[in-house]
Amino acid sequence: MPTLSQHVCFDCHKVFKKPHFYPSPYAKDRDKKAPAYPCPDCGADMTYMGYKFRAPKKEDVRAWKKIEDGVRTGTTWEIPTIRKQKPVLKISPALKAALGIQKKSPNQSTTVQRASRMADR
Secondary structure, three states, rough: OOEEEEEEEEEEEEEEEEEEOOOOOHHHHHHHHHHHOOOOOEEEEEEEEEEEOOOOOOOHHHHHHHHHHHHHHOOOOOOOOOOOOOOOOOHHHHHHHHOOOOOOOOOOOOOHHHHHHHOOO
C-alpha cells in the first residue's frame, strides 16, 4: 500500500507528496476526511488527488484549469486498486478438435458427453 499520495496546489500549479490518508473501517471514524495540507510554497490549502495522479506541466494553464474544474464538480482522479485476477484459460479450436472437446448442446449434459467420450476410447 502506498504511504505517500499526490496533493495539488492549484495556485502554484505544483504537486507535493504527503502522507496517504486511509479511511477508518470503524463506524465512529468513517466521517473523517483526508487532512488539508498547506502548500510549502504559497501556504494555500492543497487538494488530495490520490497516489497515481499525474500532473500536467506547470506552464500548461488550460490542463490545470480543466483539472481544477473537474475537482470542483466532483471528479476524482483516484484509481481503485483491483487485485490481479486469474487469467481465463483459452483453448484453440484446433486443440479442442484434437482432444475431442465439443461445444455443449442444449439437450446434452456434461455427464452424457463424458460417457460418450469414454465409450469412444
